[in-house]
Amino acid sequence: MxxxxxxxxxxxxxxxxxxxxxxxxxxxxxxxxxxxxxxxxxxxxxxxxxxxxxxxxxxxxxxxxxxxxxxxxxxxxxxxxxxxxxxxxxxxxxxxxxxxxxxxxxxxxxxxxxxxxxxxxxxxxxxxxxxxxxxxxxxxxxxxxxxxxxxxxxxxxxxxxxxxxxxxLPEGPLYYPEDYVTDRSERFLCKEIIREKLFQSLREEVPYSVAVLVEEMRDVPEKNMVYVRANIYVERESQKGIVIGKKGEHLKKIGRLAREEMEFLFGKKVYLDLHVKVEKGWSRKEWVIRRLGY
Ligand SMILES: Nc1nc2c(ncn2[C@@H]2O[C@H](COP(=O)(O)OP(=O)(O)OP(=O)(O)O)[C@@H](O)[C@H]2O)c(=O)[nH]1
Ligand SMILES: [Mg+2]
The missing domain is CATH 3.40.50.300 (P-loop containing nucleotide triphosphate hydrolases)
Known part of the structure; x- marks a missing residue:
């Protein structure tokens, strides 16, 4: 047993x-x-x-x-x-x-x-x-x-x-197959990878104003690639500017770091398509956090 x-x-x-x-x-x-x-x-x-x-x-x-x-x-x-x-x-x-x-x-x-x-x-x-x-x-x-x-x-x-x-621990069954590591989907892991890169590089209140939703994720077999489209939500227009950065440099860096980690995770090329949107005061509204996956 x-x-x-x-x-x-x-x-x-x-x-x-x-x-x-x-x-x-x-x-x-x-x-x-x-x-x-x-x-x-x-x-x-x-x-x-x-x-x-x-x-x-x-x-x-x-x-x-x-x-x-x-x-x-x-x-x-x-x-x-x-x-x-x-x-x-x-x-x-x-x-x-x-x-x-x-x-x-x-x-x-x-x-x-x-x-x-x-x-x-x-x-x-x-x-x-x-x-x-x-x-x-x-x-x-x-x-x-x-x-x-x-x-x-x-x-x-x-x-x-x-x-x-x-x-x-008591004697019991294996709840998951032996090669299983997490109950979370690839979509969830992708969203978290993007959020991690944002959290690490943003400061003060901005990381706490960020939510990520993966809108689309699909295999592109002819290119042996995964296509991921995700939205980054912030709470204010000024935060959108911070996330995108001068000439888009910051968002580009976030995208590169997240893509590299996803490629490691999936063992194939990833095309990561990131968009930043403002959802005013989302973290304080019960109905909006649910829409953002919380
Ligand atoms: N020096 C040292 N740093 C550690 C150790 N364990 C974790 N850290 C660091 O502590 C920080 C927080 O680690 P997390 O694993 O994110 O902590 P957490 O408890 O999951 O935090 P929340 O998700 O915010 O609740 C990171 O910078 C880690 O590298 C440790 O044993 N020694
Ligand atoms: Mg933690």
Missing amino acids: KKSGFVALIGRPNVGKSTFLNSVLGLKVSIVTDKPQTTRDRISGVYTDERGQIVFVDSPGIHDPKAALNRYMVREAMQAMEECDVIIHMTDDKMFRFLEEEVLVTEALARAKQRKIFVINKIDMMTVADREKILEWILPRCSYDKVFDTNAVNGFGLEDVVNYLFQV
Whole structure:
């Protein structure tokens, strides 16, 4: 009999949840940037070996949601937590700087009945004393079955987490085929790749005003190529100018970076057709975020 189950990655924004998922899988399924609130949706990443299958569910960082988009993000995180067998609560070296968000995470965790493990990520950024301070604060507030130290970038500690999960998960079926890595479609991955390049290169409020929708995606067999047409939505006319850049240079750069990554993903040439549109104040409107896929 094999082991299997669902494991939710929960934490404040920017602690390294998506990096952790990609590192465990050895494959990028969830986008990563140096900015908080990068991930907006739940994304499953499926890890399979001879012991069984772990379905990791990456989730948006928990924060105080003000706009409609942010409420959607936090709902996604809460749902990931409800539907899992084990919760990984991840934190990082900036915990005390963003303590209000950490409190939101621990409050949500206190309501969850599942087995919880605490992962102190970015251990490379901490002293032994920093680590102790984190544990002193967290342990009286929440009960964990186990604590792990990790560096999600270089992979330190990840194997220990996976080994432990296989110990505690129940016997069960493989939920997905053995070669399956994510529940998300190629269309979704394309939209996220474009959003990652935008998120990485834009500043201040602009990344948070960006949404991407893939309008068309089709194979062009005679050219052994994939054609992708996507719209980039921003909230204001001035942001459209920023995304396009002087003489279109910025949009061209985004397009090149995204196309290269899609070509790697699909193993063939990609023609990427990008358009920028203004959808006034979209992130604050419940009905518009739904139209944009949230
Ligand atoms: N030094 C160091 N940096 C890390 C580590 N893990 C992740 N990072 C960096 O932390 C930043 C945030 O990583 P993400 O994986 O996007 O974080 P996240 O928790 O998914 O963030 P949200 O999606 O915004 O909630 C990136 O710049 C990563 O390269 C680590 O162990 N050590
Ligand atoms: Mg993330």
